[in-house]
Amino acid sequence: MFRATCRFAVSLTRDQLRKSLKMADLQKIVENNQRAQGLIDSIQQEMVAIENELVQRKKEELIKENAFLTKEIEKALAQLVALEISNGKKQIPVPGNRGMCTQTEATSTAAAPTTKESKDPAPVSAPKEKKVKEKKPPAEKAKAVAEAPVDVGRLDLRVGKIIEVGRHPDADSLYLEKIDCGEPAPRTVVSGLVKYVPLEEMQNRLVVVLCNLKPAKMRGVTSEAMVMCASTPDKVEVLSPPAGAVPGDLVHCEGYERKPDTQLNPKKKVFETCAPDLMTNADLVACYKGAPLHVPGKGTIVAQSLKNVQVK
Structure with missing residues (x-):
């Protein structure tokens, strides 16, 4: 009997202890919540004060600026x-x-004095004779200048030298090149030749460059020209200028006057129209409609092995 009583007393003590612990935990949670809410309220008050300070500061700046502008006027x-x-x-x-x-201005805006006492009208001066201006015949409208024919003469093809080349940082299939075209600064050119031409064959070589394309971004890098190549679906060869050519030499085409556009208008599709007629012939010479591309006095533009294929 005594043991049972003791057990009951111990069990009762444990239950009371658990309840008191739960009440203590609950009290702590309530206190923490109150502290957190107080912190939030304090932060909100500080934010409102900062916002009011910023508004007031901006207002003062605008007042000063307005006063300055008034003085300037x-x-x-x-x-x-x-x-x-x-x-x-x-x-x-x-x-x-x-x-x-x-x-x-004063004489043009001043009104003639009129009073109730003055009954006689003011003397009217004789009207001045208006000078009749002779109408000149309308100028004839200038006739619209006929647009140049769409042919290879509108393409700005030049000899260039690759002075720096590397892989594009954001595209495995692209080279990033610096090409000297005989201008004050080299042009940045992006070419999709990684699969076809080894890097060592691109370094320090002469190429033919189309220079008047509209600059375009390729994977974040603006390309300012295009390296011309003989091309098939399986093989691509970079065109080679003649021996003795130097950066900046102009490429001509027999039978077509060289008058390149300053920049080709993409909407007029000049290059796209010429491209089907740009091909190598049986002698590996790059041609337009069968007429060779050449550097005057130095020789023709050639491919290494690709005959009768597209040039692009």
């Missing part, structure tokens, strides 16, 4: 008046107006 007005006076225009103060008006 007044200075400009004073300069204008001084210029008019120096040019012989008398300044007449206008009641209720901040500035002055010129004598010509």
